[in-house]
Amino acid sequence: MQNKNLKKGVKIMILGLTGILLAAVIIVYLASGGFLKAQYLEPWQKSYSDIFDDPRIKLAAHGILAANGHNMQPWNIKLDTDKNVFYLFADSERLTKEVDPYARQTMITQGTFLEYVRVAGERLGYKADITFFPDGEYDEQNLENSMNTKPVAKITITKTEPKSSSLYDYMFLPDTNRGAYSKKELTPEEIKQLHAILTDSDMTLEIFQDEDNKKNLGNYAIVGAKIESGIHRINQESANVFRANEYQKNKYRYGFSVEGQGTTAIMKHVLQGIITLFPSINNEKNSADLYVKSTQTGVDNTSGYAMIITKDNSRTEQVKCGMLYSKLILTAHSLGLVMQPPSQVLEEYPEMSEQYTKIHKDYAPKGGTIQMFFRIGQPTQKFPQSMRRDVMDIIMQ
Template sequence: MALITRHKAVIAVLGILVIGIFSLVMADGAFLPKKYLEPWSGTYHTQFEDPRVQVLAHGMLSPNSHNLQSWKVVLEGNDSFLLYVDSDRLSPKADPPGRQVTISQGTFLEYVRIAGEELGYETGMQLFPEGEYGPDGTAANLGSKPVARVALQKLRENETGAGTENSPLYDAMFVPDTYRVPYKETKLQAEDVEKLEALSTENVTIVIFQAPEDLEKLGDIAFRAAEVEAGLDRIQVEGSELFRPNEWQKNEFRYGFTMEGQGLSPLKVHVLQGLVSLFPSMNSPEASRDSFLSQTESAVENTPAYALIITKGNSRTAQVESGILYSRFLLTAADMGYAMQPLSQATEEYPEMAGLYKEIHEEYAGENETIQMLIRVGVPEKEVPPTMRLDVMDIIEV
């Protein structure tokens, strides 16, 4: 009788486990195809006949603020298009003037340019063909004028890369753009630093720091800035609204934040997604703040180099040009084996950040210069998965 009772107990426990696992899988949607990763396929662009759509499909992979992918495209004629900020996807609490979203237009344009070159097209780009939009970050202002007009022109047969291997920058576009994991202690090689800093242009400069005093100073600024942001409910709420807790929502929205960004293993991601979906209170503001600060602390303690992207002035054109340079910097560094993660908080422009914004500028920027980006750089201790991306047709107005 006791043996039968024990068998029944074991069967009951197994039944509970099966039900629990089934509930987690259903809540997470682990069985769903990951449509939000389709743009990362090297053949994704080939389904489209229009070469403009083909290059735009590559632009979808570019790094962008808060993974909002705030791009909107209007096709013109047969060979050109206009790029606008999509004012329906903004982060006004963390990015009040829309500076970061403007930088994200530049990152997109550089990916488009590289893809066009690889596919045999010259991409003529005119920034702000109708003049710059204003300095405020309202949706009405940011969406009021095109950021760029891009025209494709087919190169002559002997000018194309047809029949040759892909360029290193093109291949690097298919590598995840942000690594939030710890980096090895390995310093950047001197010749690599020289090559990366040489990407600087007349108006936009890349400066790389590896000296211990700079690592300590910039890391300290980055962490204190994260503490400021973590303490602001309005920004935490804005971020939580962009969090996609399971595969269902990832496929539905295809932009925002996910657990993969925290450097977790795929199995742990699916387990936690299922748990958070079943018990939303697990993703409380307090838990999110603690996770954010812990992640930032680990990042600054495991960073062998920082980089600053600095512009002359802070015009909208300068912001777009800094995004263009950041993409070039990121892809060139990726080809060298380095990874990056922007630590944007200290460069953000809301009242509570004013002190740290002033501090980093007084220490590292000259007169009339603006630090557009603070970035950690190094060799990652592990690989990370790619992040969600919209379908290219989602950004094209028809």
């Protein structure tokens, strides 16, 4: 009789614990917003641009998939009365002033958008002629007002026959992979194909795979991450655009989320739910430690680094650099490669000035500006797509 009662008690306890566990899982899943449709991923669908009749909006719908600094997507589009013309403006309300005080990264981001527009145009049957700063470059003493009034580019489209594009399909892959890369080096043929992209004599592309440079550049990446992670105002800037769950990601559709570290599937919802229920877990110290740790993992698993260096640092050169970077991303994808810029040492705030000067002395000793510094290699894991805004949100009324 005692054994029967004991067994019955154990069963009740197991059922009770199972019920508690199930309830906890449901609560976490609900907190994550796991039942919601991920509207922030809709622009990644190849059919997304089909819903728009205006070809300029169709092209812009491809542009928003481009790589962009801190996933701020700082683009505005103005449609001209001439239905073959539209203008790209930098969105002055989406600047990251702490890490990018001179808006250099924001300008590079304008270029990444333009290249995606150009590539999409070829596939859809539109030649995109791009004129940089048609109303003149910015007044640097009144930068934000200049951004609001002077376009980065005028895009004029001409109907042509659609062309088969070897790069188009790769626009729908994530632009950045922060994970571990294979130890396998790029082949001479792969390097040749990447170098062949560069046609502008005012820019150079350098690829480093030797041990000395990998060690040196890896050290720059780690030191940069440690410096940046220790600055409160920068951590706060990042925290302000962190989206903890599906509710926030659908509402804002830009900034950072747990996918940035490669978290997917059920683990994404577990982590999002826990952070939502217990936000102190994602405090500044823990976030900083995770950031440095992930940078170290990347550095320890990188077969090569690359740089884009421009002769000068004009706004036009910054935009052109962005266009080149997009070409490199798409070409890299076509070769089975991925990229990620651990480029904190290129940021221009006081605490980083020593590292900024040192890396330029090491890698641009004859002058010029290192615009991009990035890892490149074969991925060991797939990374998820990041949030994207609805293209109609960037159309200026």
